[in-house]
Amino acid sequence: LESLYQDRIKPMANYVKGRLKERNSPEVFVKTFVELYGQHPDLFEVQNPMGGDEATIFFHKNPEWFKGWIDIDSPEDPYDEVLWGSLAKFLDGEHTFAGGRYGMARELMQRNLAFLAPYTLGQVCHIVQLSIQHRRLIVYHRKMLKPIQTVLCQLPSEGNGNGAAPEISSEGEEIKDMDDLTLVLFRMLMHHPSGIRLCRMKQMIKHEFSRKLSEMAFQCTKLIELFSQEPLSATFVLDTENDGKSIYVRLGNPDTFSDHIKGVYAMANAAEAKQALQGLQHGVS
Structure with a gap:
């Protein structure tokens, strides 16, 4: 546990378990560590959140040298x-x-x-x-x-055979399959990492990619229904702001994407990098 404090990695159960395995701890300890930490409330504090999320284990008192946790998912870039x-x-x-x-x-x-x-x-x-x-x-x-x-x-x-990521469609085409939509959303979120307002998503797709999106093409009557379907439901997060009046689409955790969606994500990154390179070359010329 102290090593995670030194690394400034918040000691959620999966990180604690991983660290125990890295250090070749006995299997019985790896399987029961949450309960074992809980038996010593004078030394450790085990927080079990509601909703079935994993536990987090803290020292009852932070070490004096501790500098705080790093938010690994933060979009803020403090590095030079x-x-x-x-x-x-x-x-x-x-x-x-x-x-x-x-x-x-x-x-x-x-x-x-x-x-x-x-x-x-x-x-x-x-x-x-x-x-x-x-x-x-x-x-x-x-x-x-x-x-x-x-x-x-x-x-x-690389071809576009079974299991391969989709090719980038031409401008003006209607988005008709989930891979294509996922690719477009990935690219949009690279331009708007803080999220996309659901009510403006269609207009932004049309403005930024000259593409058309109709929820009817996916047998949905509302745009929000799309995000209850796979792979969107496992890839993107819907957040509400302004007391629930605004819904934002944000990127999920790439570590949890399926292998196929990771391929689509790679395609989106590659397309953006290629576009940036072309823009740079055009500027030089």
Whole structure:
């Protein structure tokens, strides 16, 4: 538990369990650790949230050296451009990382990279998340995290056979299948990471991509009904604001996407990177 405090990773049960396994703890401890921590309320505080979410385990009193938890999912980027430049330079090669963002962060830490030396594992997890969702330096591709340039180089030789991510449709076409809609939503959320208002989604799709969306094409009478269907329900989150008057569509956790949707996500990242590169080349010319 103390090591998670040092890493500034909030000790939710799955992280505690993972850390116990990393340290080869006895299997009986791995299976019953929540109950064992709960038997010592003078030392630990076990919080069991409502709704069946996983428990979180804290020290009863924070260590004096503790600097607070890192919000790994935060869109805020507090890191300087020197770090991002160093990371981009490091990723300019044939790298692949297993185990999602945590697995990649652990591997980066194990490599003792000088530009990551000032940061904790929790901060590096956040850096990886920003690299995926905002900086678009890395993408999910075939169950692995890879540098975007590596994936871009591979895409032209990959077909669109069974299980492959969809090709990018032409402008003006109506969106008629879930993969196409998911791809468009991924790209829109890269432009609007804070979320898209549901009531403006159709207009934004038309304005930004010259595409048309009709819920009737998906046998729905209301746009919100689309997000109760798979894969949208497992990929995006609907949040309400202004006392429930506004509904926002936001990106879910890429770590939990199915393999197929991770492929679509990689395609969206690749399309955005290609568009940005074309814009840069056009500006230079």
